[in-house]
Amino acid sequence: MSTMLKYQEKELKIVGTRPLRPDGVDKVTGRARFGADYNLPGQLIGKVLRSPHAHARIKAIDTSAARVLPGVKAVVTRDDFAEMPDEYAAVGEMMINFRDVTRNMMAREKALYDGHPVAAVAATSESVAREALALIKVEYEVLPHVIDVVEAMQPGAPLLHEDQYTLGVKPKPDHPSNVAKRLEFGRGDVVAGFKEADLIVEREFNTKPVHQGYIEPQACLASYSEDGQAELWTSTQGHFVFRAQCAKVLQMDVSKIRVTPTEIGGGFGGKNNIYNEALAIALSRKSHRPVKMVMTREEVFRATGPTSGANVKVRIGCTRDGKITAAEAELNFQAGAFPGSPVAQASMCAFTRYDLANVRVVGNDVTVNRPKVAAYRAPGAPIAVFGVESVIDEMAKKLGIDPIEFRLKNAAREGTQTYYGPKLGPIGYVQTLEQARAHPHYSAPLGPNQGRGIATGFWFNIGNETTCSLNLQEDGSLTLVLGTVDVAGGSRAAMAMMVAEELGIDYESVSAIVGDTSTLGFNFLTAGSRSTFASGMACVIASRQVIEKLRQRAAKIREVPLEAVAWKDGHARPAGGDVAQFAPMSLAEIAKMAGKTGGAIAGHAEINAQGAGPGFGVHIVDVEVDRQTGSISILRYTVVQDVGKAIHPAYVEGQLQGGAVQGIGWALNEEYVYGDDGVLQNPGFLDYRVPVASDVPFIDTVIVEVPNPNHPYGVRGCGEVPIIAPMAAIANAVENAIGLRLCEQPLSPPRVLKAIDDAAAAKG
């Protein structure tokens, strides 16, 4: 069964205020412990040897010299890990192909990208470990490689997986292909729809892979003891998922591994999957010592997941008065070395802001010699939306219709049938568009070479498996143990706020912590903007259990019937009417007597939360283009987003601002640069250019609250939506500034300047 709790409108005392986060003081004093801050007595340092080739058969690995180097305590290679069959296996309720997981963590037959692990060592110091890596001899047969997604789709392209036949094509193809999967979504009749169109715009777009760019490199510490139990401390978005993955690839019982999530120094989807964790446990198992593994920044860029680069074709038709009659897209997504790009989500998000009768989206998931992609904030959606919102903008302009008006004419509303499945429930898209149009930013004057752009985004938001426990302590304070990692957004504060609101007590009385895997049942990742929605629902359930027990206890103590006891403002009070009167009891009074009146009071929830409410956002951006250098400055930026309910508005603003700036980086300068040899040329923050403080202005936010009917406080989730619109919004602003429609991102200066010069040359 799954769980939904309906929204109830009520007067709020704590939800919607801005209390201080419980992790704040630790984080400003340096006391907070992140992945690399954990140490154990006797620990070794683990390091990974990585392939210098983009594509190579591994003919032999000789570790003999490394093994005998003084200080080296263990070496592992592909031979230390079991082969996993090519089938999907459960990780909690997630299905994962462990054939790929085990190969990504340690290459087997072939190295499939520059940076692919081929061996790992554990030694008494980092310098000894590095020396040992240099002593490992790997015999490679270098193979032709393919980096570009369009090239990889061509017949005759170098094949990463000789046994990979495109799924989703009937009949089964004769030849293997880098296209792992073909997907198609649609409804209606696009051919007929395009026939009705007065205006058709068709464009092709290309984007580069970008990295999540979390500032904390992956770091973990593992300790395997001789009785077959393992402890793992790691920086993760989902310790239960990491535990499951480690157990499977190491062939251990799930219950034998205990994972403690450290403070996580950013993830954004990049810390959803294991990299070094199983290697660290394996090295610890072999060396009988704890093993600590911390990635360098270079390793993070070379071997952990960026998101896909892609080739996107969009075609949209509409009538003269701006009603869309048909929409079509082809999305070709780089998956990296193993299948699994976010092309399905991208396909579903591409047009789901519009009420469309005729839609068709084809998606291809394409393996290339790059690191396997990982999720990145609204996975895939920004890429598809860049194309779609660029075309939408062009159509509005061609028809002389205001871009927000054009979107309103076609906007999805409650009851709109999506092309991927359900009808939309109550949503706030129209409200965000209207608020954007009314915002002073939208009508502010612009100077020469300046332009304004808008674009919109949609994300599903999700629920899924979630647990928590709420323990009333003997003094009336409460400890809330959460199973979803607080990945930065302040979910510990938000959860404690909901508990305090339910119980009618102070926020400060609730201490929220994240429990390790042994304290609670399975939790899905903190991903998909689910934490405040799903974990919040679990917290409300646990709170209501506690309230129920408090009422029962009060009824017994005061010797009145249960129905005579109401819970209000943190007290058991007479329910009123004809039933019994009694002296109210505070939470603390009941807590003090709990031990002697039946034992401690606690609530807990183990749910599969459903009913996530989709989120929509509109971004407005002003840019200025330097026509002589192609440089783009972001002058002003406004985010308008429906979040359902902002439990803690400051932390919601933080999500909107942070997501928008990540999107700005994606649009302007971030990209993976590979040489002809398939080797990554910019594995560092110097040449992988995330925005710095002086690159961006203040990011204004407008929070729209259209409650999600399936959450007790109306929460939708807010983390993903803000990264979706920036790429398109900026491209649209640049078009308005210089009259050029740029379809390749990033909009780096050489690319922009070339477009300006080419256009000038074409004019003569």
Next chain:
Amino acid sequence: MARITLSSSLAPFTDGVLDLELEVGNVRQLFQALGERYPELRAHLEAGLAVAIDGEIYQDALLQPIAHDSDVILITKIAGG
């Protein structure tokens, strides 16, 4: 009988059939019935499908009831960053 609609991306595994009616009581029974009728679909059902029952999306909810007059749409499962 519940009306079942498959996402068009599943057409290759069902000989093009995208709409059908099945008498099933919950999601697990639905997946079983579909798997029996279309063996090639089985891997996809397991690997990551969610269902929308009367407009509400359910993920990983095998025991979610399906009424005899429900509209059920099979969709791709959604994760996130």
Next chain:
Amino acid sequence: MALNHVSATVNGDRVEFLCETGHTLLEALRDELRLTGTKEGCGTGDCGACSVIVDGRLLCSCLMLAVEAEGKSIQTIEGMATGESLHPLQRKFIEHAALQCGICTPGILIAARSLLERNQNPTESEVRYWLAGNLCRCTGYHKIVEAVLDAAREMRGG
């Protein structure tokens, strides 16, 4: 390999440690002195997470050798609060929600403190350029800049 012996002052305390010649000040702080509040984000001076102040000078501790610390006075995040009371910047960062994951926070606080010691009344632009060496991937910098400006206001007594 002979280790180097180093004596220095860290947050006002005299410390001694041994280090390999190639070890950075960051490694010495974190691994020898167990002051793990200073973070490594890149190891190449591009992210600022390891910012510390050495003899009054803001720098990246990943770009200074531990042996060079001999006789120097080093300030790290662990020395920023005075007893019970947080530095105004620390307080304002919490109040303004200027931190999310917190991995960049120690470096940004150290850098901001160094700014406010030189310039009590910085403009938004001065704050942004001074902090350009400190990457933050969570906040989009908005609330960080607000917090620094507000702390400066408070420290000026306004």
Next chain:
Amino acid sequence: MRYEAPKTLEEAIALLSGANGQARVLAGGTDLLIQMRSGRADPGLLVDIKAIPEMKSIVADAGSYRIGAAVTCMELIENEAFAQGWPGIVDGVSLIGSIQVKGRATIGGNLCNASPAADSVPALIAAGAVVCIVGPQGRREALVEEFVSGPGKTSLANGELVASFLLPRRAPHSGDAYLRFTPRTEMDIAVVGAAVNLTLDDKGICSRARVSLGAVAARALLVPEAAAALIGTRVDEAALERLAAAASAACRPIDDKRGTKDFRIKVAGVMARRAAGIATERARRRN
């Protein structure tokens, strides 16, 4: 690996010459430590020159300056008199990395690292700076533009080090400026850099000029043709147009991860022109 921090130049030179080429000078370390970390450098001896007083001093002498090679960017930026005299050089050092990096990085290190994109070097070349080299054979001097021979390569012989830079006394109505192009506002390596140093006569005519470009060839270039475009003019639109054309024509760039050839050639002209505009403004404001 050994670490030494000599107190005199003589000791430093003895250490360097005795190390059979296995020694590296450690100044700010902002390039060297990164090379060591990546394995590109693996010296047997580090000679830290920051304890040598001559290397750390800024000496003004009747309008000319001697700048120790281990003076950091921040020390130079904070020296108000110097910043007034040579704002273009300060433009350059101000762009070398973050505040943190500038707190360590030295003017000598920026030159000796011999990167074609070094931000202080075009401004030093335009200024006509002389580099003072000390070695086992004594002292010698060289023009900055002659010092670097290619990426990562200098004319230093074994045992030699750069001790200081000499900057000449400025004529009245002189101004200099350095501009670079980077994709971000900060924290980048120059894709193109341009420095202009010029002097105006009493009538506002440009009497002397030096123009230097960075990141457009294997080393920073002195571009006399670009300077010639300014000399004898009022640095008007036409002159700036010719300057830009000459600057672009002098470029011999490569395509790399930071920019394309075409981009560098075009933007070199743009940067030179804008830098000349700033330098002229500064010259006009100065007596």
